[in-house]
Amino acid sequence: MEQILLKVENLNIEFHDHDVPERVVNQLNMVLHQGEILGIVGESGSGKSMTAMAIAGLLRRHDMKMEGKILFEGNELLHTDRETLRQLQGNQIGIVFQEPMTSLNPVKRIGWQVEESLRIHRPELSKEERYMRVIKALEEVELDNPQLVYKKYPHELSGGMRQRVMIASAMICEPKLLIADEPTTALDVTIQLQIVKLLQRLNQEKKMAVLFISHDLSLVKRLCDRVIVMHNGSMVETGRTEEIFYSPKEDYTIKLISAIPKLEKLV
Ligand SMILES: Nc1ncnc2c1ncn2[C@@H]1O[C@H](COP(=O)(O)OP(=O)(O)OP(=O)(O)O)[C@@H](O)[C@H]1O
Ligand SMILES: [Mg+2]
Numbered sequence: 001m002e003q004i005l006l007k008v009e010n011l012n013i014e015f016h017d018h019d020v021p022e023r024v025v026n027q028l029n030m031v032l033h034q035g036e037i038l039g040i041v042g043e044s045g046s047g048k049s050m051t052a053m054a055i056a057g058l059l060r061r062h063d064m065k066m067e068g069k070i071l072f073e074g075n076e077l078l079h080t081d082r083e084t085l086r087q088l089q090g091n092q093i094g095i096v097f098q099e100p101m102t103s104l105n106p107v108k109r110i111g112w113q114v115e116e117s118l119r120i121h122r123p124e125l126s127k128e129e130r131y132m133r134v135i136k137a138l139e140e141v142e143l144d145n146p147q148l149v150y151k152k153y154p155h156e157l158s159g160g161m162r163q164r165v166m167i168a169s170a171m172i173c174e175p176k177l178l179i180a181d182e183p184t185t186a187l188d189v190t191i192q193l194q195i196v197k198l199l200q201r202l203n204q205e206k207k208m209a210v211l212f213i214s215h216d217l218s219l220v221k222r223l224c225d226r227v228i229v230m231h232n233g234s235m236v237e238t239g240r241t242e243e244i245f246y247s248p249k250e251d252y253t254i255k256l257i258s259a260i261p262k263l264e265k266l267v
Contacts, residue, residue: 002033002034002035002036003033003034004031004032004033004034005032005033005034005036005072005073005176005177005209006030006031006032006055006070006071006072006177006209006211007030007031007032007069007070007071008028008029008030008031008051008055008068008069008070008071009029009068009069009070009071010027010028010029010067010068010069011025011027011028011029011051011054011066011067011068011069011070011078012025012026012027012028012065012066012067012068013025013047013050013051013054013059013064013065013066013233014064014065014066015063015064016063016064016065017063017064021065023233024047024050024233025047025050025051025054025233026047026232026233026234027068027234028047028051028068028230028233028234028235029235030228030235030238032177032209032211033209034176034207034209035203035207035208035209036209036210036225036226037199037200037203037209037210037212037223037224037225037226038209038210038211038212038224038225038226038227038228039212039213039214039220039223039224039226039227039228039241040052040211040212040213040214040227040228040230041213041214041215041217041220041227041228041229041230041256042229042230042231042256043215043231043256044215045232046230046231046232046233047230047232047233047234048181048213048230049181049182049213050233051230052095052179052181052211052213053181054066054070054078055070055072055077055093055179055211056089056093056095056179057077057080057085057088057089057093058095060082066078072088072092072093072177073092073176086120087121090116090117090120090121090170090172090173090175091117091120091121091173091175092173092175092176092177093175093176093177093178093179094117094169094170094171094173094175094177094178094179095170095178095179095180095181096163096166096167096170096178096179096180096181096183097166097181097182097183098181098182098183098185098186099186101154101159101162103166104154104162104165104166105154106153106154106155107153108153109150109151109152109153110138110149110150110151110152110153110154110157110165111131111134111149111150111151113154113165113169114134114137114138114150114165114168114169114172115130115131115133115134115172116169117169117172117173118130118133118134118172118173121173122173131150133172134146134150134168134172135147135150137168137169137171137172138150138164138165138168140168140171140202141164141165141167141168141171141198141202142164142198143161143164143165143168149161149165159186159187159191160187160191160194160195163183163184163186163187163191163195164195164198166183167183167195167198167199167202171202171206171208174206174208175208176208176209177208177209177210177211178199178202178203178208178209178210178211179210179211179213180199180210180211180212180213181213182213182214182215183195183199183212183214184196184214184216184219185214185215185216192216192219193219196219196222196223199212199223200222200223210223212224217245217256217257217259217260218260220241221241221245224241225240225241226238226239226240226241227239227240227241227244227245229244229250229252229253229256231252236250236252236253237249237250237252237253244257245257
């Protein structure tokens with residue numbers, strides 16, 4: 001068994017922006033091994049994104065209360081200082097969200113944006129070295145003519161190309177963990193499959209662990225080694241992908257799986 005990369009212990013996340021606190025993640029425990037692909041599934045509002053954002057250190061708000069531990073290579077992240085988080089984000093932990101258009105700056109060229117984490121985390125590199133790394137990253141996410149893509153603006157690319165650019169940005173510093181929160185939801189079906197295959201290839205080649213969050217159970221089934229099923233902020237079941245899909249134990253999981261369209265079950 002590979003070494004543990006990420007361990008979440010008794011994670012609670014509560015919003016305190018109303019009179020009554022709202023707990024959106026409840027006593028969550030999970031482990032992600034080096035190089036592993038872990039899926040989180042569950043209906044809308046089940047706490048998937050809140051979990052992902054807490055792990056990425058993006059939930060630092062005065063109206064929220066978080067308890068528990070998030071251990072990344074043994075270091076506790078939930079209550080660590082901002083500088084430590086800044087050193088991890090984009091460097092050891094890469095993040096890709098659903099809608100690349102909101103994550104990309106519309107007035108900056110693609111190359112400049114993909115380069116961002118290198119400017120922050122690899123200041124020792126020269127301009128030319130950074131350029132070469134960006135071109136290589138664009139090639140790795142299978143974008144044709146990377147020199148041309150480098151000079152483009154986000155609106156000049158298709159949705160699928162933009163998501164590849166986001167993956168290139170997230171991976172430019174070769175993180176140990178890639179968090180992908182609904183990375184394919186805004187894309188059409190054939191492109192979704194291409195992105196999943198790309199993540200699979202990058203996971204294998206770079207030995208990069210992936211936390212893959214999706215509504216789409218057929219994609220999760222294809223990609224993930226293990227799966228966590230969430231409902232109302234709690235984990236209802238976890239196991240190897242084949243256990244979850246072929247011998248689910250909990251009623252909620254059974255219901256969720258029976259909702260996959262029949263055709264997709266055959267894929
Ligand atoms: N500012 C807020 N105040 C109170 N509750 C909030 C706030 N923002 C989000 N929530 C709640 O947190 C819960 C978990 O949300 P989260 O975004 O993690 O769900 P999700 O599983 O990612 O859903 P989806 O599949 O739609 O992306 C939801 O019930 C949501 O209503
Ligand atoms: Mg979400």
